[in-house]
Amino acid sequence: MQMEEFKLMNENEGIPLFKPYIPKNTIEYVTDTLNSRWIGEGPKVKSFENKFAKFVKAKEGCVAVNSGTAALHLSYILSDIKKDDEVICPLFTCTATNLPILYQGGIPIFCDINKNNLNLNVDEIESLISEKTKAIIVVDYGGVPNEYEKLRGICDKYELKLISDCAHCIDGKFKDKRIHEWSDFTIYSFQAIKTMTTGDGGMLICSRVEDTKLAKKIRWFGIDRQKKQQGVWENDILEVGFKYQMNDIAASIGLASLDEIERTLKRRREIFNRYRFNLKKIEHKIFENYQYNRSFTPWLLTLNCGDKRIDLMNHLRKNRIESAQVHYRNDRYSVFGEQKRRFKNMEDLERSYLVVPMYPQMLNDEIDLISNKILEVL
Ligand SMILES: Cc1ncc(COP(=O)(O)O)c(C=O)c1O
Incomplete structure (x- = not known):
């Protein structure tokens, strides 16, 4: 084909090295949104989250944000990374994987590559764990999943969070389980040249429903948007939130991309x-x-x-x-x-x-x- x-x-x-792929039906989806009442975070974001959750079979649901980097930052917040906490992370990746560790005041502990596939070398991880280690983040470089059974084992043994940066790997499995079934947090990027794009955008999957709910608040100033729109919000903000939500225009591009x-x-x-x-x-x-x-x-x-x-x-x-x-x-x-x-x-x-x-x-x-x-x- x-x-x-x-x-x-x-x-x-x-x-060229890359070319964004925008399916033809995108124009219809975007036009529909532009003609509607919402162009900010609205019904299209919800539909996109549901459709993406169906595609990756994430029964916990998804949290759409405005970049993969924002999704990574949320995953560090939800992993409770604070000042001087250590995160074992890939040496070889886009800086977006590791910079948000610094946003939290955390310390990236770089792990060398596996020479066969340029992924993080799982066999080196245990030697890097200290009392300050809180999480391990891996990137499935080029689309090839890392060794998730070993990763999960290490995280369970040392009570660490496992975060997967699936910016390259939108549809990967290890031993018949999807990446988000192995990890505590899984992020995707829909930046221009990724397998599917929304112009810019990202998605977060949390293994725990409580984290999904919290992520939805933190992505929008710490406010429960649904409650606020229903007029039952308590007019208080408990968490430091960000402006990380996806908008309906980006979500429309995402909906069209999922059709294809x-x-x-x-x-x-x-x-x-x-x-x-x-x-x-x-x-x-x-x-x-x-x-x-x-x-x-x-x-x-x-x-x-x-x-x-x-x-x-x-x-x-x-x-x-x-x-x-x-x-x-x-x-x-x-x-x-x-x-x-x-x-x-x-x-x-x-x-x-x-x-x-x-x-x-x-x-x-x-x-x-x-x-x-x-x-x-x-
Ligand atoms: C491995 C990796 N992680 C994260 C990102 C960041 O995603 P975004 O550009 O959507 O913030 C990228 C690329 O952009 C990436 O290649």
């Missing part, structure tokens, strides 16, 4: 498989390969280029194909303070990984062209 309607690529543009989600996921898997087939000779150089016990939603295709990353980037650029690192080791950002530990696996790979184009509108010819250009260098 190719998405023929998106075939026309600007001749001069070349092949199975098709989008199918196309992403096809693209990934076509790359794999084309790159069979260098299969071991693809980081997110299929792994036992996991179901996988490809969001990125990341290659281990060894010492040829610059050569490959230049070769792709010459052929008008974009590539990039996307994420960068977080300990290099001064905001996280000086790190005393070394991260051996990251050091071995930091000059080698490279992300190549992946988005549902890609044509098979484009995948084949990129694959050939990769093979010319690696």
Whole structure:
């Protein structure tokens, strides 16, 4: 299946790394909202939460917010992260995963990568736990779920919260259980280039209904919006709240995207498989390969280029194909303070990984062209 309607690529543009995917029916959903009484948080947000909960089979319900970062911040608040509490977190991720730990005055304790898939190395976690550890946050890099059985075991043993940043992995499973069934808090991002987008937006799933209720208050100034709208609010605010709620315009884009989600996921898997087939000779150089016990939603295709990353980037650029690192080791950002530990696996790979184009509108010819250009260098 190719998405023929998106075939026309600007001749001069070349092949970008990402392209937002906005289904055609989005215009109808958004127009309906613009013609209605609500454009702020209203009925469309509720419908989007319900429809997303159905898609990921979250019986606890969902909390829609205006970014994945906001969902992460809420999950740290609900995990009771306070000043000087430690959170074991991925070294290799978008800064959005780790910055909200600082909002709470918490201390990010970086964990090295697993060299096979660039996920956080689960086997290192126990050595990082201290009396101050409150939570572990993991990112399922590129869409590949981490080892959730081990993660859950560690969190239960040490009474820690498990938070999953599923910004890359909208539809992952480990041993037939969805990610949110393993975790205390699970977040999703609907930022422009994610598997599904609402322009900007995010979702939080809490394993406990009390947390879902509290998250809904904290996302809107600490006020129970439903009660306030029914005129039965007690006119008091007990928690420090934020302005993190999603609006109905974004939710409308999300509703349209959910109509298409199975098709989008199918196309992403096809693209990934076509790359794999084309790159069979260098299969071991693809980081997110299929792994036992996991179901996988490809969001990125990341290659281990060894010492040829610059050569490959230049070769792709010459052929008008974009590539990039996307994420960068977080300990290099001064905001996280000086790190005393070394991260051996990251050091071995930091000059080698490279992300190549992946988005549902890609044509098979484009995948084949990129694959050939990769093979010319690696
Ligand atoms: C791993 C990861 N976590 C969190 C985020 C933040 O999501 P948002 O941009 O929706 O705040 C992103 C990307 O944007 C991400 O890649």
